Amino acid sequence: MAKLRVMLTGATGYIAGQLLPAFRERYDLRLIDSRVENGAGQAVSGVELFDLLSASAADLKGIFAGIDVVVHAAYHRPGGPDPQSQYDGERRNIDMMQRVYQTALDQGVRRVVAASTNQAAKWYEQPYFAGLRDRVSPEDYPRPDNFYGWAKAAYESLGFLYACGSLGRKLEVIQLRIVVPREIDANNFADLPRHRYVRELAGYISERDLQQLFCKSIETPQIDDEHGVPFHIFYGVSNNARTFWSITNARRVIDYQPQDDSEIRFAADIARLMSR
Numbered sequence: 001m002a003k004l005r006v007m008l009t010g011a012t013g014y015i016a017g018q019l020l021p022a023f024r025e026r027y028d029l030r031l032i033d034s035r036v037e038n039g040a041g042q043a044v045s046g047v048e049l050f051d052l053l054s055a056s057a058a059d060l061k062g063i064f065a066g067i068d069v070v071v072h073a074a075y076h077r078p079g080g081p082d083p084q085s086q087y088d089g090e091r092r093n094i095d096m097m098q099r100v101y102q103t104a105l106d107q108g109v110r111r112v113v114a115a116s117t118n119q120a121a122k123w124y125e126q127p128y129f130a131g132l133r134d135r136v137s138p139e140d141y142p143r144p145d146n147f148y149g150w151a152k153a154a155y156e157s158l159g160f161l162y163a164c165g166s167l168g169r170k171l172e173v174i175q176l177r178i179v180v181p182r183e184i185d186a187n188n189f190a191d192l193p194r195h196r197y198v199r200e201l202a203g204y205i206s207e208r209d210l211q212q213l214f215c216k217s218i219e220t221p222q223i224d225d226e227h228g229v230p231f232h233i234f235y236g237v238s239n240n241a242r243t244f245w246s247i248t249n250a251r252r253v254i255d256y257q258p259q260d261d262s263e264i265r266f267a268a269d270i271a272r273l274m275s276r
């Protein structure tokens with residue numbers, strides 16, 4: 001069977017670096033980024049220099065031609081910490097996401113899988129840690145408490161619009177709310193309130209689980225919901241004993257079966273830190 005033709009945006013970024021080993025084995029890849037070296041200054045093989053924000057519509061259409069699935073992991077970092085810079089910077093990310101959706105729709109791309117973040121609903125961590133809420137589900141109304149999360153919530157509602165068919169064709173859209181895609185160094189939490197460490201354990205996703213989540217989001221043939229709309233938001237966490245972000249819909253729709261659990265992965269650190 002022919003390999004799926006997958007385009008990865010932000011191909012020299014951190015998340016792409018975790019995905020590429022699996023993607024290179026499975027897909028006929030097109031890699032694009034506005035830089036060709038990763039954060040460590042190493043060239044990433046096969047990356048085409050392309051700026052999704054400044055490219056003309058014609059050039060954009062050209063690179064989307066013949067693609068089956070776009071994985072959008074490009075991210076523009078806002079210029080400063082003040083609210084106006086954050087807002088202006090994140091609006092650029094929404095513009096970039098919209099260009100990806102619209103060009104994918106125009107060029108016959110079947111599906112867009114985007115890297116999102118739990119920050120789209122970050123505020124819910126407050127009632128959770130106050131003992132006033134047990135679980136956060138992807139269907140809970142998004143409640144961001146920062147501009148970064150607000151922009152991701154905007155990716156999601158815009159994605160539904162493109163998926164529901166009102167623009168002529170249903171573009172399949174999956175948004176993956178990744179939480180903690182890195183190994184957790186307990187030393188960084190030794191002097192912090194304990195719930196800060198627990199939160200990381202709850203949100204951990206191992207590299208192989210992240211790869212599985214993206215690959216199943218790309219490959220699962222049928223993702224229509226009960227109303228026939230091919231749109232989903234999945235939390236990106238491993239099978240963590242302490243998690244409070246629900247992945248029941250990812251298990252059901254794409255058969256996500258995470259293999260790792262932060263409780264086991266970091267057992268020695270947990271025993272040391274939590275008994276203090």
Ligand SMILES: NC(=O)c1ccc[n+]([C@@H]2O[C@H](COP(=O)([O-])OP(=O)(O)OC[C@H]3O[C@@H](n4cnc5c(N)ncnc54)[C@H](O)[C@@H]3O)[C@@H](O)[C@H]2O)c1
Nearest residue numbers: 010012013014015033034051052053074075115116117178
């Ligand atoms: N890293 C994390 O811990 C984490 C956690 C949750 C979610 N995410 C999400 O995953 C996505 C990727 O994050 P990351 O950590 O890999 O970021 P990153 O900064 O490491 O990578 C983003 C890449 O996008 C590229 N880019 C920026 N503007 C571009 C443009 N106009 N055209 C083309 N490429 C452009 C950058 O050059 C960079 O290589 C983001 O949306 C982020 O919110 C990341």
